[in-house]
Amino acid sequence: MSGNAKSSSIRDVAALVEAGLVSPAMMDPLRLVEARYDIAITPAFRDLIQSADDPIGRQVIPRVEELDQAAFQMADPIGDARHTPVKGVVHRYEDRALLTPLLICPIYCRFCFRRERVGAEGGLLTDAELEAALGWFRQHPDVREVILTGGDPLMLSPRRLGRIIAALSDMAHIDIIRIHSRVPVADPERLTPALLDALSTEKALWLVTHVNHAAELSEAASQALRHVQKRGIPMLSQSVLLRGVNDSVEVMEALLRRLVRLGVKPYYLHHLDPAPGTEHFRVPVERGLNILRGLRGRVTGLAWPTYVMDIAGGYGKVPLGPHYLEAGPTMMEGVTDPKGRHHKWPNSDF
Template identity: 65%
Template sequence: MTRSVNHPQDDFAPLPGRTLRDIPALVAAGLVPPDAAPALEDVARQYATAIPPAFAALIERPDDPIGLQVIPDEAELAVAAHERADPIGDDALSPVPGIVHRYADRALLKPLLVCPLYCRFCFRREHVGPDGGVLDDAALARALDWLRDHPAIREVILTGGDPLMLSPRRLGAIVRALEAMPHVTTIRIHSRVPVADPARITDELADAMQTDRAMWVVMHANHAREFTPAARAALRRIQARAIPVLGQSVLLRGVNDSVAALEGLFRAMVEARVKPYYLHQLDPAPGTARFHVPIAEGRRLLAGLRGRVTGLAWPTYTLDIPGGHGKVPLGPDYLEAGEDGPTVRDPAGGRHKLASESAPNLALGARER
């Protein structure tokens, strides 16, 4: 990825405010004990730190579900054998800087590698940070040319980094370039900004997202407390432009690894007019093992929500197969093969025969999947 910062100042300009960007600032804010500072400096040298004021205000204690997501920890320097610097294979699937092409009909465009806050579980933590910068004009032009030259691409996902850290001028220029490509029918923006730094979602920035193509925003939140009045107002500014918003989350130990926490999160999304989209299994990025929740446990947690929340609040529990092999749903499953024919399990755990289905057909369907 090109890491040039040779741009006019307004391409990417941090908003004023006391974002916590280093260990001394975290100590001064009472989020890190002074005696832990020397060890955490080693972590900070390897992975970026940034906690905007709006997000920092949500932290009640360093080990609460908000603090765990963003406060550095010594455990980040312990790399498990299964963890990878590029856990979902972005680098191998990047034909030109700024583009990732994994699926035939869509591609990622990463115009920058800067975020409003740096999550301690991030699957791109080896790449993102304040030195990530933005694609320079030449690199962005090459990325856009690649998209123009591939008419099978119908959907472009703006990600990074966080594309809503771009200035309205720069973001608008990218959206205009994409909508000028006849084969691009859908544009998606993935962002943490609405909950991490909601003041950044100004009317001007929301206007820059407007297009005659299908525009979707996918916002990232992991706990119900992230949906503050300011965050809801930021989302409303996007939604007021007739842009639908989806929600994605990561299943994280200590953050949302209970039925009650997931229920609260997904209810908060729906109440903010955000449709829960994906609940991601944690990607094995270096130093993230403390957040890992086993898949079997994740399936039980999601099953525990069935019947408790509306279908509007039900996401797809998904795994991005390490190595760049794509996303697959993890269930839970309710259809089972039995000696006397197929059965379906209800939300309370009861099993019921499906007289309309035969065991051979069920087995054939399983093989085809």
């Protein structure tokens, strides 16, 4: 591959073939996928891929299975549309709301629950639309937390991102600004001093980075996380439980340990949302629970994520963590420890 090609993102099937990531025989079938869902693989992510079936390749290289749609899958599985009072705002919970200033990402994950909306042409709010969205927040004092998402808010220019952070910071009722981003692992060079300067605020600002496998935490990604932390910005992570990517105790343990070594607190482990064409990533809930059971007692509580499911249709997240209390005929009678041993527990606690 030429040096010039190496320095740019892969954005179509022809480039995937040229990079040796898919065979020429797959070009025509995958063009049907490309016509429906955008492709983007940054140089940083491409350098981590050994094959289309490895844990990194599976996340970003399109597959023909994406054209299959099960009856239960939805174009808007978490109900963004029904909770959108004004363009760019999603208000699902009483005290917090999403602000989606754009729908562009550095990479397009093949399991994304917004895959019907995100893309290279995606949804950058105009100045008027952005001001209307910010105006909505000004008019809703019960909203205490703003989650910047998309798309990826760290794909914004430092000027535009700084404008948004400053506007939110000026609202007395906003206590927390949270940013969800793939940039630290997918395009770490994008975290320039100017972009980090744009995050300056007196409010409590948290950065939540999306990481699904320990291999994503390259030296460049790790250095980007350190740059964020040097600005005094606390960091959390979220992951999606994905078949063939992180659906084992050993792989999940390696990811969680790597995150806490880097000073990133694992926050959410998401059960896969029922987006179209994602069934090949689905892991049964019981397997997810068993993975967490296998981790209990093996990793520090600092590394323990909350396993959550977004109830399809926009009804909110619920935790799915394994349970250790044992029910008797009339009340709780005992508890099971991480090794599966049973213990009596004083009934007075119940």
